[in-house]
Amino acid sequence: MTQAAAPTATRPASTSPHRRNVSSRERWASVRTYVSAAVIVIWCLLPAYWMVLTAFREVAFTYDTAFWPTHVTLDNFRTAFATDTGNNLSLALFNSLIIGASVTLIALVVGVFAAYALSRIDFPFKFIILGFILGASMFPGVALITPLFQLFTDIGWIGTYQALIIPNISFVLPLTVYTLTAFFREMPWELEEAARIDGCTQGQAFRKVIMPLAAPAVFTTAILAFISSWNEFLIASQLSNDSTQPVTVAIASFTGSQPQQEPYTAVMAAGTIVTIPLVILVLILQKRIVEGLTAGAVK
Amino acid sequence: MATRLAVPSRKGKKSGQKPPLESADRKAATQNKWASILIAPTLILLGVVIVYPIISGIFMSFQSDAGLDPETGLFADGGFAGISNYTGWIMQQCPAVGGGTVDCPPGTLGSQFWSATSNTFFFAAVTVVLETIIGFWMALIMARSFRGRGLVRAAVLVPWAIPTAVTAKLWFFIFAFQGIANELFNTTILWTGSEWPAKWAIIIADVWKTTPFMALLILAGLQMIPGDVYEAAKVDGASTWQRFRHITLPLVKPALMVAILFRVLDALRMYDLPAILTGGANNTSTLSILVVDQIRQGFNSAAALSTITFLIIFLVAFIFVRFLGANVSEGSGVIKKAKTK
Numbered sequence: 001m002t003q004a005a006a007p008t009a010t011r012p013a014s015t016s017p018h019r020r021n022v023s024s025r026e027r028w029a030s031v032r033t034y035v036s037a038a039v040i041v042i043w044c045l046l047p048a049y050w051m052v053l054t055a056f057r058e059v060a061f062t063y064d065t066a067f068w069p070t071h072v073t074l075d076n077f078r079t080a081f082a083t084d085t086g087n088n089l090s091l092a093l094f095n096s097l098i099i100g101a102s103v104t105l106i107a108l109v110v111g112v113f114a115a116y117a118l119s120r121i122d123f124p125f126k127f128i129i130l131g132f133i134l135g136a137s138m139f140p141g142v143a144l145i146t147p148l149f150q151l152f153t154d155i156g157w158i159g160t161y162q163a164l165i166i167p168n169i170s171f172v173l174p175l176t177v178y179t180l181t182a183f184f185r186e187m188p189w190e191l192e193e194a195a196r197i198d199g200c201t202q203g204q205a206f207r208k209v210i211m212p213l214a215a216p217a218v219f220t221t222a223i224l225a226f227i228s229s230w231n232e233f234l235i236a237s238q239l240s241n242d243s244t245q246p247v248t249v250a251i252a253s254f255t256g257s258q259p260q261q262e263p264y265t266a267v268m269a270a271g272t273i274v275t276i277p278l279v280i281l282v283l284i285l286q287k288r289i290v291e292g293l294t295a296g297a298v299k
Numbered sequence: 300m301a302t303r304l305a306v307p308s309r310k311g312k313k314s315g316q317k318p319p320l321e322s323a324d325r326k327a328a329t330q331n332k333w334a335s336i337l338i339a340p341t342l343i344l345l346g347v348v349i350v351y352p353i354i355s356g357i358f359m360s361f362q363s364d365a366g367l368d369p370e371t372g373l374f375a376d377g378g379f380a381g382i383s384n385y386t387g388w389i390m391q392q393c394p395a396v397g398g399g400t401v402d403c404p405p406g407t408l409g410s411q412f413w414s415a416t417s418n419t420f421f422f423a424a425v426t427v428v429l430e431t432i433i434g435f436w437m438a439l440i441m442a443r444s445f446r447g448r449g450l451v452r453a454a455v456l457v458p459w460a461i462p463t464a465v466t467a468k469l470w471f472f473i474f475a476f477q478g479i480a481n482e483l484f485n486t487t488i489l490w491t492g493s494e495w496p497a498k499w500a501i502i503i504a505d506v507w508k509t510t511p512f513m514a515l516l517i518l519a520g521l522q523m524i525p526g527d528v529y530e531a532a533k534v535d536g537a538s539t540w541q542r543f544r545h546i547t548l549p550l551v552k553p554a555l556m557v558a559i560l561f562r563v564l565d566a567l568r569m570y571d572l573p574a575i576l577t578g579g580a581n582n583t584s585t586l587s588i589l590v591v592d593q594i595r596q597g598f599n600s601a602a603a604l605s606t607i608t609f610l611i612i613f614l615v616a617f618i619f620v621r622f623l624g625a626n627v628s629e630g631s632g633v634i635k636k637a638k639t640k
Contacts, residue, residue: 030445033440033443033445034445034447036436036440037440037445037447037448037450037451040437040440040441040451040454040455041450041451041454043507044454044455044457044458044507044511045454045457047458047469047470047473047507048457048458048461048469050469050472050473050479051465051469051472054472062477063475063477063478063482065479065482065483106344110340110341110344111341113337113338113340113341114337114338114340114341114342116337117333117334117337117338118338121330121333121334121337122327122330123330123331123334123335124331126334129338129342132342132345133341133345135616136345136349138561138564138565138612138616139349139609140564140567140568140587140605140608140609140612141568141570141587142568142570142586142587142590142591142605142608143352143353143356143605143606143608143609144348144349144352144353144356145590145591145594145605146356146359146590146594146598146601146602146605147351147352147353147355147356147359147602148352149594149598150355150359150598150602151352151355166347166348167348169344169348170345170348170349173341173344173345173348174345177341227460230462231462231463231464233462233463233464233570233571233574233575234570234571234574234587234591237574237591238591238594247462247464248462248463248464248465248571249464251464251465251468252464252467252468252574252575254468262471262472262475264472264475267468267472268468268469268472271461271465271468271469274462274465275460275461275462275465278460278461278462279456279457279460279461282456282457282459282460283453283456286452286453286456289456290452290456290515290519293512293515293516294515294516294518294519
């Protein structure tokens with residue numbers, strides 16, 4: 001475990017005169033831990049809380065500074081989904097879903113084989129291929145945008161779904177491969193052999209032993225892939241049009257009823273809609289998500 | 300850790316069976332065939348979506364953009380440009396009306412190369428330093444065992460899960476003139492309206508959004524350190540600071556350097572936050588923003604700039620891996636295990 005787990009777990013056998021001193025120091029350390037923990041939680045949650053709070057506030061009270069719900073209304077959500085000001089949040093959500101689902105599906109179907117090979121089979125150049133895939137995931141999207149913009153202009157693909165799906169594969173596929181590779185490495189593959197010895201056919205061993213074991217890893221990777229596609233902004237902002245733009249682009253260009261006025265409350269409502277399902281999903285799968293996030297890097 | 304130790308290594312299995320040499324060779328050949336069949340789709344797809352655009356971009360960067368031909372006065376295709384697109388950016392030279400080049404007038408994209416480059420490095424340096432320090436601190440807290448630790452670990456995932464575009468809009472609202480930031484600090488700063496407040500707004504938003512990622516990577520590194528090392532150090536009378544300095548830091552260093560490398564490369568391509576918060580105004584433009592702005596004014600020149608950006612990022616990654624000990628193959632278990640197998 002870690003150094004800080006130590007103080008409470010094992011107290012060095014000290015003589016009694018020192019003991020009170022140590023325990024008061026321990027109490028002080030524990031108070032500091034709780035204060036620090038509180039600071040972290042507030043720092044991480046307060047801005048997000050502010051977004052949700054503002055989303056439920058009447059437009060006239062946009063700049064209300066109360067830290068609790070005041071002037072509560074659902075109007076902002078209506079404005080966010082209304083189409084008369086040129087915003088089309090429902091279409092944008094649909095687009096993001098289409099793009100995210102397609103990218104995730106392609107990356108998983110292709111990546112799962114590569115990850116299996118990389119984690120289970122010895123072959124030459126494995127190290128170089130892994131390095132290439134890891135490097136590809138850090139590749140700057142801006143280096144792709146210019147050639148792709150010209151190519152897609154030439155073949156009339158600007159504003160099509162495929163023009164938004166293909167570039168996203170460039171960073172989602174490497175992420176998928178190295179996350180899955182890390183997960184697959186940790187799997188007890190010898191169970192497959194054990195099942196065969198116990199009389200399973202290869203198909204049964206795969207279906208009854210490997211699939212249930214691999215499913216959580218594949219599912220977590222799918223979530224991570226979907227999130228990274230869902231959050232993409234740079235490429236989508238250049239290659240989409242009004243009818244294919246994903247939520248990130250839609251929210252960035254949200255317009256209100258007053259042309260000169262930033263529709264903060266409606267933007268916060270839209271942001272809340274885009275964020276809350278994601279946050280809930282991430283919190284439910286917290287342990288696996290963190291595992292997946294760090295798997296490629298430090299495990 | 301435990302599972303990995305329990306799994307018998309592939310080599311162990313092979314030597315246990317002691318197959319005849321020929322059969323082992325044939326087995327290796329079959330395995331290689333299978334491996335290439337399984338990996339081919341990934342490599343082909345990455346070739347299409349990454350390698351092809353890079354090569355095409357490099358090719359484009361040596362063509363000149365279509366424009367008015369100074370001699371005929373007609374709109375003409377550019378043709379081969381040599382390295383003039385590159386020198387144009389680096390020397391900040393723009394095509395002159397009568398042919399040749401002049402210094403780019405202030406305000407044009409051509410005059411922003413060096414300021415965008417220095418902004419990019421400034422943002423990368425400041426955000427990564429802050430994120431490393433705060434992330435390390437967060438990781439140390441989260442590594443302690445206390446009631447409510449689960450809540451803290453869940454809370455740090457929230458900023459990470461919010462899309463950057465939404466984060467930018469959220470902080471844009473927080474930093475609005477009548478917004479909560481000015482209210483809380485009792486200031487009247489036009490945050491996104493002048494250079495330094497805008498830069499700090501971008502930095503604060505970025506630190507909020509990505510420190511959790513850093514903290515989680517460092518936490519994963521911390522959890523790899525066996526507890527008895529600390530026990531032993533404590534018995535030997537090492538102070539908290541000594542334990543941190545001589546145990547935590549060296550042992551977490553490989554994971555830390557990989558995390559920093561990831562973040563630096565990510566920060567060097569920063570686009571979403573400044574693009575939405577300031578649109579690159581008030582000298583907050585980054586290289587990515589400059590490329591995107593240039594695309595609609597000329598593909599080929601933009602291709603030269605994106606190639607420069609790519610080379611800069613590549614160079615930084617190289618320096619990190621080569622000189623600063625960000626040993627990806629050591630820090631990153633995926634590769635390490637592949638290597639030792």
